[in-house]
Amino acid sequence: MQYTAINARSEIQRPVSNTFILMSVLVALFLNGLPWEGFWLMLRPDFVAVVLLYWCMHKPWRLGIGLSWAVGILADVADASLFGQHALAYSVLAFGGVVLNHRLQMFDLRQQTTHVFGIMVVTYSVYAMVHWLLNGNVVWLYFLGSLTSTLLWPPLCILFQAMRQKPVERE
Amino acid sequence: MESTQSFRFFNRGPSPMVRLVFFAVLSMLLLFVDARYRYLESTRSALSILVSPIQRVAAWPGLLWQQLGDFYITQSKQHDLITANEELNKQHQYDAAQLLQLQTLQAENQQLRKLVDLPLRAEYSTQMVEVSYAERDVFRRRLLVNKGENANIMLGQVVMDDAGIVGQITRVYPWLSEVTLITEKDHAVPIQVLRNGLRAIVFGSGDTSQLSLRYMPVGADVQTDDILVTSGIDGTYPPGIPVAKVIKVERDPAYPFASITCLPVAGVDNHRHLLVLSGIPGMPERPAQQSAAGNDDKRAKTKRKN
Numbered sequence: 001m002q003y004t005a006i007n008a009r010s011e012i013q014r015p016v017s018n019t020f021i022l023m024s025v026l027v028a029l030f031l032n033g034l035p036w037e038g039f040w041l042m043l044r045p046d047f048v049a050v051v052l053l054y055w056c057m058h059k060p061w062r063l064g065i066g067l068s069w070a071v072g073i074l075a076d077v078a079d080a081s082l083f084g085q086h087a088l089a090y091s092v093l094a095f096g097g098v099v100l101n102h103r104l105q106m107f108d109l110r111q112q113t114t115h116v117f118g119i120m121v122v123t124y125s126v127y128a129m130v131h132w133l134l135n136g137n138v139v140w141l142y143f144l145g146s147l148t149s150t151l152l153w154p155p156l157c158i159l160f161q162a163m164r165q166k167p168v169e170r171e
Numbered sequence: 172m173e174s175t176q177s178f179r180f181f182n183r184g185p186s187p188m189v190r191l192v193f194f195a196v197l198s199m200l201l202l203f204v205d206a207r208y209r210y211l212e213s214t215r216s217a218l219s220i221l222v223s224p225i226q227r228v229a230a231w232p233g234l235l236w237q238q239l240g241d242f243y244i245t246q247s248k249q250h251d252l253i254t255a256n257e258e259l260n261k262q263h264q265y266d267a268a269q270l271l272q273l274q275t276l277q278a279e280n281q282q283l284r285k286l287v288d289l290p291l292r293a294e295y296s297t298q299m300v301e302v303s304y305a306e307r308d309v310f311r312r313r314l315l316v317n318k319g320e321n322a323n324i325m326l327g328q329v330v331m332d333d334a335g336i337v338g339q340i341t342r343v344y345p346w347l348s349e350v351t352l353i354t355e356k357d358h359a360v361p362i363q364v365l366r367n368g369l370r371a372i373v374f375g376s377g378d379t380s381q382l383s384l385r386y387m388p389v390g391a392d393v394q395t396d397d398i399l400v401t402s403g404i405d406g407t408y409p410p411g412i413p414v415a416k417v418i419k420v421e422r423d424p425a426y427p428f429a430s431i432t433c434l435p436v437a438g439v440d441n442h443r444h445l446l447v448l449s450g451i452p453g454m455p456e457r458p459a460q461q462s463a464a465g466n467d468d469k470r471a472k473t474k475r476k477n
Binding site for chain 2: 065069079084085092095098
């Protein structure tokens with residue numbers, strides 16, 4: 001039931017403009033850049049990762065691994081973290097999105113979310129691994145972010161679906 | 172519809188797996204180069220021009236919040252402000268008297284130094300900077316401040332607040348620069364104990380806002396409440412600026428070194444405005460390596476590491 005519902009909706013969706021994709025990524029970078037501090041910083045969902053994953057799953061031929069990598073490099077510069085840390089994490093994330101693209105489209109939102117959680121854990125383990133290689137200790141607190149990022153997935157999905165649908169309804 | 176689109180995707184280029192491997196290897200290469208050699212600083216500053224507009228916009232909500240708070244305070248707490256102003260005025264007068272004394276002492280000191288032919292103590296100028304944001308990684312203690320190459324900020328300059336040393340400039344972008352706080356893991360500051368002039372190096376501990384004096388023998392003359400000031404012998408930090416206060420000394424004869432914990436004197440995590448010191452003269456060149464200088468050597472090595 002759920003499957004047909006989603007499929008029916010996605011068919012009346014109008015094609016996504018490049019501007020929309022670009023804007024969503026920029027807004028995600030902005031949200032990541034808000035002055036989060038201390039404990040909130042640990043709880044902060046990675047908005048960029050969630051948005052990239054959304055586009056990799058829904059439009060893999062528009063925003064794929066290469067562009068995700070490029071966004072990752074920008075995120076590295078913005079965070080003043082090591083070059084390649086976010087880039088590596090986002091490439092892995094994009095790969096997860098692209099490969100699971102077909103399967104995920106068939107799932108309802110709840111099943112999607114469980115898959116997204118898996119992908120997020122893998123993505124965050126990249127950060128933890130880089131931290132481990134550099135500092136020699138594994139920081140489990142990093143994984144809090146993967147949980148909050150996953151929680152962000154359903155609202156973001158619904159929001160994006162609604163935003164993509166709107167112009168069609170008006171016509 | 173769906174299948175034709177994905178068909179196009181898969182026909183367009185290499186498969187996702189190939190792409191993933193390519194970009195993963197590329198990222199790991201970058202990681203390695205950046206962590207080991209720091210060759211990519213120019214690329215970083217070039218890319219930061221792209222990102223900095225977003226960062227500036229992202230700083231607005233915080234600024235707005237602050238201004239709102241300021242507005243609220245000026246509206247509702249005028250009385251407090253008046254008393255605070257009075258107190259500050261008193262403090263200022265007191266300080267001014269002390270400053271006059273300091274100036275005469277400085278003049279005297281300069282003259283005496285001239286007499287005994289020692290190099291004069293340098294005057295340094297300061298630049299006010301504003302903290303743009305703290306670094307995103309919770310486990311690193313770094314700040315980004317709003318002046319960079321455009322304001323002649325240079326690598327290695329010392330950052331302080333009104334009370335003491337806060338950190339050091341470790342990266343300079345066109346409009347931003349990165350400050351590594353003294354509490355960052357393994358960041359070293361050469362210090363002297365104010366009470367007895369004992370030289371040592373204080374290290375950041377990284378996970379807390381504490382510092383530790385490492386490699387001090389169990390019998391070293393350090394007590395709680397000792398003030399540690401910069402020794403100035405490294406040529407990076409000017410001498411005599413407060414760094415930390417000893418809060419705990421543990422002497423366990425089972426270990427060769429005492430474990431000494433200190434708290435920074437400056438509000439390392441507190442302020443929005445900081446001072447960057449400039450115009451600290453470089454040291455005379457190091458003499459050629461000698462085997463007798465083993466101890467100094469070690470110290471220089473730990474210094475260079477940060």
